[in-house]
Amino acid sequence: MTVEAAVDLSPLREHLEDAGVDAYLVDADGDDSDQRYVSGFTAPDPFQTLVTDDAIHLLVSGLEYGRATDESAADTVTRRSEYDYTELVAEHGAHEGKARTVAAFLEDHGVDSVSVPRTLPTGTADGLREQGIDVVLESEGIVEEIRAVKSEAELEAIRASQRANEAAMARAEELIAEADVADDGTLLVDGDPLTSERVKEEIEVTLLRHGCGLDDTIVACGADGADPHSRGSGPLEADQLIVIDIFPRNKETGYHADMTRTFARGEPGVEARRRYEVTRDAYEAALEAVEAGVTGAEVHDAACDVIEGAGYDTLRSDPDAETGFIHSTGHGVGLDVHEQPSVSPVGDELEVGHVISIEPGIYDPEVGGVRIEDLVVVTEDGYENLTDYHLF
Amino acid sequence: MTVEAAVDLSPLREHLEDAGVDAYLVDADGDDSDQRYVSGFTAPDPFQTLVTDDAIHLLVSGLEYGRATDESAADTVTRRSEYDYTELVAEHGAHEGKARTVAAFLEDHGVDSVSVPRTLPTGTADGLREQGIDVVLESEGIVEEIRAVKSEAELEAIRASQRANEAAMARAEELIAEADVADDGTLLVDGDPLTSERVKEEIEVTLLRHGCGLDDTIVACGADGADPHSRGSGPLEADQLIVIDIFPRNKETGYHADMTRTFARGEPGVEARRRYEVTRDAYEAALEAVEAGVTGAEVHDAACDVIEGAGYDTLRSDPDAETGFIHSTGHGVGLDVHEQPSVSPVGDELEVGHVISIEPGIYDPEVGGVRIEDLVVVTEDGYENLTDYHLF
Known part of the structure; x- marks a missing residue:
């Protein structure tokens, strides 16, 4: 069972009652975080998860049946062949065949109306509607809200990713610290420029060696x-600010970390x-x-308050600012x-167990970025810092 | 501009005419291969691509505007703010605000009916329908069909990924060849078991060192x-078959390779x-x-024919076979x-420029997998092999 399995879906079930629908349906592969969270399962091809009261x-292909039975959080797992998937595809084509199979799965569980995430493929929604299923959008992002509060097992997974992140940041810092400096200021390693790409x-x-990947x-x-969205490229230079932001994902658990x-x-x-100094004061x-x-x-x-107090623009003081603090203070991570x-102008109340980044910055092409x-x-009365890496 | 930019979308335009709609609309981020292919652009958040006759x-956020203008294959790039996105979200909420913005973008280009891929989010389809846009599904996968035929630039990108793959396979082969063998047959490196995870x-x-990643x-x-779907785990053993299948993706170009x-x-x-020997004969x-x-x-x-001729089952000789050749011969890669x-019982005519894997195998838990x-x-009269790695 994955880290996030066996979670409390009661807010989703309250929504089903309020919306007057029989169940919540997800049709996505394991890359979809809502799917992974609700099903406790991940697979490379789309599968269907139905949450009833x-x-x-779960509805899966024969190939995934054994693993889904062993690993998922589902109460029941059914193979598509139970609903004559292959025969329905042969008779009605791939799309209508799939829709009829999913409709039979719904009927089997007494479901004729479903709430779905906004990301449900239109092909699935329209296909089910043609089979007489009532499909309504769940627009509040209830599963994302549930996901925001982390369990102890999820926190452990995030801590492990942040440990990998710290090792990777240390390696980057070491490369910069130990580089030679050419006459023109370019950092050199073994005589070659130390580039952004190399770091x-x-x-x-380093992350791979610690079980994490990242794109x-x-x-x-x-x-x-x-430019807060630039990934950076080319030779690194002495006497310049160098921003390093790493956001790895553990390959097993799927949980991220984030540090700059x-x-x-x-x-x-x-x-x-x-x-x-001002950024550090704002962060504190x-x-x-x-x-x-x-x-x-x-x-x-x-x-x-800190950044404006020091005389720099923010998007609060000037919504069109192109220099200064030109993004939000943070976001959830999981x-x-x-x-x-969200830790931004639209951020709602924080709850115990929310995992958030705190990442102020000040930007100007003339000076660089911090x-x-x-x-x-x-926590109830503050926070626990999941990051263990020195500041200057 | 990305590798795949400036492609021939005429089959898509013929579809628009046949379907009697004004344009084709994609609403996805750059992870969606159809989006990346049609727009010649990739970004972490969803953006909209409209293909007219x-x-x-392109419709993008202000953050992506500069890069989209420089890099994408689009004739025009428009910021969401041109259609008062922020004001519409403030007045109507995030979802209806986005739908109204996209509807204004469509109107600006004289479009009031769109064909969309089956994967378009239901939230987008329903939102546009509420704004009076006619949204119809494109169910044939026309963009996927166009993508199947590779340009010379795409072939170069795939070759580069396969070179990285060959280096990674050589490293794996070297680890297995140079391992010690314990008395119980376990392969050892520096006294520790050589595990699947380590390899x-x-x-x-090795792939990262060659610019490629993989999940x-x-x-x-x-x-x-x-089990053709097992990733493998635990110590590797002497006197056993070891299947190594690597399918990297170049981080820059996005193109994959595949080899086993x-x-x-x-x-x-x-x-x-x-x-x-039989698998090698089938492959040839x-x-x-x-x-x-x-x-x-x-x-x-x-x-x-070869595998059945040697006395092993295939899914052709027995659709329920659990040993023998229990998957398809190959698939497109890009x-x-x-x-x-598809190189399978449902595979249609191959065309010049199709890139396909050829990967027969024979499986049985008693013997292992090959x-x-x-x-x-x-090519016109055969194929060019993009793989340069020895067989035994």
């Missing part, structure tokens, strides 16, 4: 670092140093504000690297 | 290898050796059958590791 039912490769290899890493120097540090080799200058003020019952918006305001809750990010879990 | 239009880690590190690799020994080899350290036995017969105009089904039959065309897989591109 008292059970979870990312070392980060990724993307940010190692952004100078003006690159002033800003480095400089040599002397980045007085203004860069001042921005680093935001952390100070975190506790259950406080809203994500209030935590974001705490960071904005099966998705960006999930609920960002400092830790990952914390919200 | 004479142009490609996978070395494969993945999964198969290193399956003995009975594990007899079966190894043994020591003496796997007469029956295992016979199955290896299937390759021999490949050329433009032949169907995937005929290529599959060529492999089945932006997705499994894509069109699979041999190369990646080839279909």
Whole structure:
């Protein structure tokens, strides 16, 4: 059974009652975090999970049946062949055949109306509607809300990913610290420029050695670092700010971590140093504000207060700002690297067990970028920091 | 611009005319291969691509605007703010606000009916229908069909991924060849068991060093290898068959490769050796059958003929077979590791430029698994093998 299995789906069941539908239906593969969370199962091809008022039912291919029976959180697992899938596809084609199979699965469980996530494929929704099933959208993101509060097992999985992250960050820091500096300021390793790409490769290899993968890493120097969405490229330079943001995912558990540090080799200058100090003060003020019952918006305001107080723009002081603090203070982290809750102007009340990043930053192409990010879990009267990596 | 940009979408435009709709709409992030292919763009959050009879239009967030303008295959790129996205979300909520923004984008391009892929989120389809847009499903998978035929640039990208794959396979082979053998037959490296997990880690590190990532690799020994869907785990053993199947994806281009080899350290036995020979004969017969105009089904039959002729079951001789050749002969490979065309009983005509795997195998828990897989591109009178790795 996966880490997230056997979770409390009662808010989803209250929704079913309020909406007057029989069940909640997910049709997705295991890359879909809601699917993985609700079913406690992951598979490369789409499968169907049905949450009724008292059970979870899975519909899978014959290939996945054994593993689904062993590993999933479902009360029942049924093979598609039970509903004559192959015959229905032969008679009605792949799409209508699938719709008829899923409709038979629903009927078998006494379901003729379903609530579905907004991401359900239109082909599935329209196909079921043609089979007489009432399909209504669940627009509040109830499963995402449930996912936001982490169990102890989920926290353990996130801690493990953050340990891998710390090892990768240490390797990156070491590469920058030990590089030679060419006359033109370029960092060199064994005579070759130390590039963003090279540091990312070392980060990724270190993560792999710790059981984690990732699609993307940010190692952004100078003006690159002033664009919060740039991944960075090319040679790293002395006397420049270097933003490193790593967000790995454990290959087994699927849970992410997230951390950012800003480095400089040599002397980045007085203004860069001042921005680093202000960002660090904003990060500390935001952390100070975190506790259950406080809203994500209030935590974001705490960071904005410090940064605006030091004379820099934020999106709060100027919604069109292109320099200064031009993103949110944080986001939830779990099966998705960006999930609920939001630590931004629209952030709702934080709850015990929410895992959030706290990551203020200050950006300007003239000076470069600074960002400092830790990952914390919200507690009754504050937070526990899941990150163990030094600041400067 | 990405590798796949500037492709020939005329079959999609013929479909628009046949279906009597104004345009084709994709609403997905860059992980969706159809989106990446049609837009020539990739981004972490969903964006919208509209294909009309004479142009490609993109709707993106302000954050992606610069990059989309520089990199995408689109004729026009528009920011969501042009249609007052933020104001519409404030007034109508996130979902209706987005639907109204996309509807305004469609109206701006004179579109009031769209064809959409089956995977379009139901939230988007229902939201647009509420705004008066006619939304119809494109059920034939026309974009997947277009994607099946590779351009020279796409072939280059696939070749590069296969070069990385060969380096990773060589590393795995070396680990197995150089291991010590314990008295109980367990392979040892530096005194520790050489596990499936250890070999996978070395494969993945080698791939990373060559610019490729992957989520999964198969290193399956003995009975594990007899289940074509097992990833394998635990210590590798001498005198057993070891199936290694690697399917990396280049991080930049997004294109996959795919290759399988079966190894043994020591003496796997007469029956295992016979199955290896039969699988190799089936692989050669299937390759021999490949050329433009032949169907995937005929290529599959060529492999089945050899395996059945040697006395083993196939799914053709027994649809319920649990041992023997219990999968298809191959599949298309490109932006997705499994894509069109199919080399199976339902495989249609092969065309010049189709990239397919040829991967027969014979499985039985009593003996283990054998699979041999190369990646080839279909030519007018045969194929070009994209794989350069020795057989035994």
